[in-house]
Amino acid sequence: MALRLAGPVPRAAAQAIDWLIRLILYLVLAPLAAFSGVGVGLMLLGLFLVEWFYPVWFELRSGATPGKKAMGLLVVHDDGTPVGPSASLIRNLLRALDFLPLFYATGLVSMLIDRDFRRLGDLAAGTLVVYADRPQGDRHIPEQPPRAPAGRLDTDSQQAILDFAERSPRLSRARCAELAELAVGDGLIGRGVDTGKHGEAAVADLLGVANWIARGR
Amino acid sequence: MRQQQFERDNAHAWTRLRDLLTALEGRRRPGPEVPLQRLAPLLRQVSGHYALARSRGYSPGLIDELHQLVRRGYRRLYRVRPAWPGQLLEFAVAGFPRALRRHVGLFWLACALFFGPMAAMGLACARDGGLIYSLLEPDQVAQYESMYDPTNVKLGRDAERQADTDFMMFGFYVRNNVGIALRTFAWGLAFGVGSLFVLATNGLFTGAVAGHLTQLGFGTPFWSFVSGHGSLELIAIAIAGAAGLLLAKALLAPGRHRRAAALRANAAEAVLLVGGATLMLLLAAVVEAFWSSSPVIPPAIKYAVGALGWLLVGAYLSLAGRVGRRWT
Numbered sequence: 113m114a115l116r117l118a119g120p121v122p123r124a125a126a127q128a129i130d131w132l133i134r135l136i137l138y139l140v141l142a143p144l145a146a147f148s149g150v151g152v153g154l155m156l157l158g159l160f161l162v163e164w165f166y167p168v169w170f171e172l173r174s175g176a177t178p179g180k181k182a183m184g185l186l187v188v189h190d191d192g193t194p195v196g197p198s199a200s201l202i203r204n205l206l207r208a209l210d211f212l213p214l215f216y217a218t219g220l221v222s223m224l225i226d227r228d229f230r231r232l233g234d235l236a237a238g239t240l241v242v243y244a245d246r247p248q249g250d251r252h253i254p255e256q257p258p259r260a261p262a263g264r265l266d267t268d269s270q271q272a273i274l275d276f277a278e279r280s281p282r283l284s285r286a287r288c289a290e291l292a293e294l295a296v297g298d299g300l301i302g303r304g305v306d307t308g309k310h311g312e313a314a315v316a317d318l319l320g321v322a323n324w325i326a327r328g329r
Numbered sequence: 330m331r332q333q334q335f336e337r338d339n340a341h342a343w344t345r346l347r348d349l350l351t352a353l354e355g356r357r358r359p360g361p362e363v364p365l366q367r368l369a370p371l372l373r374q375v376s377g378h379y380a381l382a383r384s385r386g387y388s389p390g391l392i393d394e395l396h397q398l399v400r401r402g403y404r405r406l407y408r409v410r411p412a413w414p415g416q417l418l419e420f421a422v423a424g425f426p427r428a429l430r431r432h433v434g435l436f437w438l439a440c441a442l443f444f445g446p447m448a449a450m451g452l453a454c455a456r457d458g459g460l461i462y463s464l465l466e467p468d469q470v471a472q473y474e475s476m477y478d479p480t481n482v483k484l485g486r487d488a489e490r491q492a493d494t495d496f497m498m499f500g501f502y503v504r505n506n507v508g509i510a511l512r513t514f515a516w517g518l519a520f521g522v523g524s525l526f527v528l529a530t531n532g533l534f535t536g537a538v539a540g541h542l543t544q545l546g547f548g549t550p551f552w553s554f555v556s557g558h559g560s561l562e563l564i565a566i567a568i569a570g571a572a573g574l575l576l577a578k579a580l581l582a583p584g585r586h587r588r589a590a591a592l593r594a595n596a597a598e599a600v601l602l603v604g605g606a607t608l609m610l611l612l613a614a615v616v617e618a619f620w621s622s623s624p625v626i627p628p629a630i631k632y633a634v635g636a637l638g639w640l641l642v643g644a645y646l647s648l649a650g651r652v653g654r655r656w657t
Binding site for chain 2: 113114148149150152153154155156157159160163164172175188192193194195196197198201202205206207208209232235236237238245248251253267270271274275277278325326327328
């Protein structure tokens with residue numbers, strides 16, 4: 113199973129969104145101060161909770177803070193399982209250190225040094241910030257009469273041809289033709305075939321081979 | 330086998346897994362109509378399909394689709410659903426004191442770093458009335474003096490805060506004291522320097538204020554105020570310091586592990602200590618806000634309760650959680 117790691121830039125953007133949400137929460141809490149005594153007490157408790165446990169709450173509920181969710185990010189253990197209470201507490205309490213001296217400077221340095229973009233809190237907790245699944249587009253291979261390639265195709269070539277076929281409905285016709293000419297001209301569908309085909313003919317050839325690979329004769 | 334045939338044979342399994350996951354992801358507790366027990370076998374089956382699709386070189390779109398399905402199922406299968414009230418209680422009555430006893434050496438070290446400067450500074454300030462000004466600004470000293478003025482209605486609050494309610498002070502103590510504890514823990518990862526600094530400075534300040542006020546003749550209001558919550562609060566700060574030192578130990582003395590692995594292991598232990606310290610500080614804040622500040626309770630009773638507090642904290646930390654152990 114592969115995980116796609118998220119780098120500093122989307123994480124900083126997520127952090128900015130979270131800051132904004134926290135700011136709104138502070139503004140919601142502020143009027144409590146009008147009810148002196150108990151109101152101020154509740155406000156201080158609320159501030160304490162938002163300051164320290166805002167990320168923990170959301171990570172345990174759904175794996176990501178609202179900011180991370182908006183950026184399509186997810187916090188997971190480094191074996192890909194959803195983050196648990198212990199790891200979430202560790203990585204979020206250690207923000208107090210990662211933040212120093214200003215705006216997550218320590219965390220950023222750690223992320224840039226580490227291969228997996230982990231800040232110190234992630235290193236101690238054993239967590240990763242990864243991209244969540246994105247909704248997948250249509251992967252339909254356009255129908256064409258199957259056409260056998262001239263020679264044996266290795267797996268990489270097959271994958272390239274199938275990838276092209278699946279993406280072709282989302283590409284412009286000119287780009288399709290351009291890619292197909294390159295592929296056919298390079299002998300991707302086998303040497304010894306007519307490599308001089310152009311435009312729509314090359315696309316049809318390539319899609320034919322894709323149909324032959326995926327569907328057979 | 331061609332991809333088309335493969336898809337035709339197995340698509341129903343993929344649809345079933347996808348539908349099951351969609352049903353599970355929607356709600357916190359799935360109803361009886363959701364066939365929960367199908368998740369593991371379906372996931373195993375589809376994981377197999379994913380591996381086959383990859384090894385047979387099927388189209389990247391299909392591989393991606395199966396990969397996403399497997400990842401979704403994996404996340405659902407390994408989701409942690411903490412049973413909060415029960416686990417928290419178990420942690421409070423057994424897990425936390427056990428964790429502390431596993432790291433009792435670091436706890437004593439943190440105590441030395443905290444109570445050492447405190448005692449030294451306290452004795453020095455009790456002898457020399459001017460020494461406190463080397464540490465605190467004059468207006469801070471004046472504030473502390475007004476907090477424990479024997480003529481106060483409420484103890485432990487300066488003139489401006491006399492009217493504040495106990496609940497407000499509770500909120501203040503929670504935010505302030507737990508914040509200190511959590512920072513002591515987090516900054517410990519900076520090779521222990523942060524924990525050391527927080528422990529030592531808090532020890533110095535506390536000692537200075539205690540010594541100075543005693544020397545002024547404000548001893549009774551001060552000591553009767555702090556005696557109630559002192560045991561919980563001071564020990565909790567020392568425990569948070571020990572948690573920070575545990576992080577530092579992973580970097581300075583990782584033992585037989587690599588530093589990264591040692592840090593991972595020690596952090597999992599340290600978070601137990603800091604969690605327990607947080608619970609203790611919450612309790613301390615309750616005592617401090619609603620009991621310690623009361624002017625009607627005679628000092629003798631407060632001292633007795635304070636002494637009892639030290640006994641109870643000591644007994645809790647050294648004994649709780651031992652009964653569950655099997656004696657063989």
